[in-house]
Amino acid sequence: MKHGLLIAVALAALAGAAHSAENCEDLRARIESSIAAAGVTRFTVxxxxxxxxxxxxTVGSCELGSKKVMYERDVGPGPSAARPTVAPMLTECKDGTVSVGGDCRK
Known part of the structure; x- marks a missing residue:
């Protein structure tokens, strides 16, 4: 609950300042960093x-109100997407065969 309140306060503060902001990408980046600093991992702005x-x-507006900044939680890449997957090693053995996993012993 405390986490949600912190996010709501941060978004409300950003929304007020965001109304007069001109550069949408700078505003989007500031909002993203604020939400990430609150500990949210899966979201899009x-x-x-x-x-x-x-x-x-809606968490802000830019370009004199012609565009709006939208926040959506529980979407986008999660923590598992940050870890690269390791493919099994492919090894060519002396006898010309190919082994997956790096083991040429039979």
């Missing part, structure tokens, strides 16, 4: 036209 229908919560 996107910029859409002000009259466009979009999923999520």
């Amino acid at each position: 996107t910029v859409v036209d002000a009259n466009a229908s979009a999923n999520g919560q």
Whole structure:
């Protein structure tokens, strides 16, 4: 609950300052870093036209109100996406065969 309140306060503060912001990408980056600093790992922040229908919560506006910044939680890459997967090693053995896993012994 405390986590959600912290995010709501941060988003409300950013929304007020965001109304007069001109550069949408700078604003989007600031909002993303604020949400990430609150510990949220799976979220998206996107910029859409002000009259466009979009999923999520409006957390700011830019370009003199012609665009809005949308926040949506529990979407996007999770912590497992940050870890690269390791493919098994492919080894060519002396007898010309190929072994997956690096073991040429039979």
